Amino acid sequence: MKKGFFITFEGGEGAGKTSLIDSIKKYLESEKLDYIVTREPGGTKFGENVRELLLNTKDGIKISAKAELCLFLASRSQHIKEVILPSLQKNKIVLCDRYNDSSIAYQGHARGLGIDKVIEFSDFIIEKAIPDLTLYLDIDPKIGLSRVKTSFDRIESEKMEFHQKIRDGFHILVKKFPIRIKIIDATKSREDVLKKAIKNISELIR
Ligand code: TYD
Numbered sequence: 001m002k003k004g005f006f007i008t009f010e011g012g013e014g015a016g017k018t019s020l021i022d023s024i025k026k027y028l029e030s031e032k033l034d035y036i037v038t039r040e041p042g043g044t045k046f047g048e049n050v051r052e053l054l055l056n057t058k059d060g061i062k063i064s065a066k067a068e069l070c071l072f073l074a075s076r077s078q079h080i081k082e083v084i085l086p087s088l089q090k091n092k093i094v095l096c097d098r099y100n101d102s103s104i105a106y107q108g109h110a111r112g113l114g115i116d117k118v119i120e121f122s123d124f125i126i127e128k129a130i131p132d133l134t135l136y137l138d139i140d141p142k143i144g145l146s147r148v149k150t151s152f153d154r155i156e157s158e159k160m161e162f163h164q165k166i167r168d169g170f171h172i173l174v175k176k177f178p179i180r181i182k183i184i185d186a187t188k189s190r191e192d193v194l195k196k197a198i199k200n201i202s203e204l205i206r
Pocket of ligand 1: 156
């Protein structure tokens with residue numbers, strides 16, 4: 001039986017998920033709540049290897065949209081089995097930097113595989129590992145990408161049109177799952193974004 005809370009963080013590039021998660025960690029520590037932070041793709045040894053395959057631009061490797069989706073889902077399946085479910089069973093709060101909604105927005109909508117197709121396919125993989133809460137950080141990709149300081153990875157290097165589609169995909173998901181997904185305006189100050197995130201988290205766990 002699941003006892004912990006599963007919280008995922010979603011957004012386009014440069015939306016500020018990582019720094020938000022860092023601040024939430026501090027909040028959970030101050031509340032003496034047990035948590036883990038993990039990420040996708042990755043989170044396990046296998047998943048980190050898959051991540052390297054997916055994001056590496058070195059050899060100009062070609063990956064079809066369907067192959068890309070399968071790799072994200074392979075990483076996710078291992079992650080659920082090895083990390084997410086065991087942590088929830090130990091009563092922990094699981095904070096996950098990206099999860100299934102990214103597959104739906106990126107591969108389903110932006111790559112054109114179809115939102116409903118990807119939902120159907122990924123349902124088979126994730127089964128009951130559905131987040132209790134998803135915080136979606138919304139930002140215009142032009143602003144988001146200008147915040148990405150390091151060199152662009154394979155997906156970040158896509159055209160602006162692709163990044164706009166990712167945002168549209170997330171907006172469709174916000175409408176489709178209004179109870180689970182909370183939208184946060186990522187152009188607001190760090191303090192405002194954190195305040196809103198903590199409000200949503202405390203409503204869930206109290
Ligand atoms: P990452 O460096 O973690 O990006 P960010 O810091 O923006 O979270 O790289 C993950 C990339 O993989 C990011 O571009 C989003 C993409 N992605 C998908 O396309 N599908 C997925 O299912 C997941 C989990 C990520």
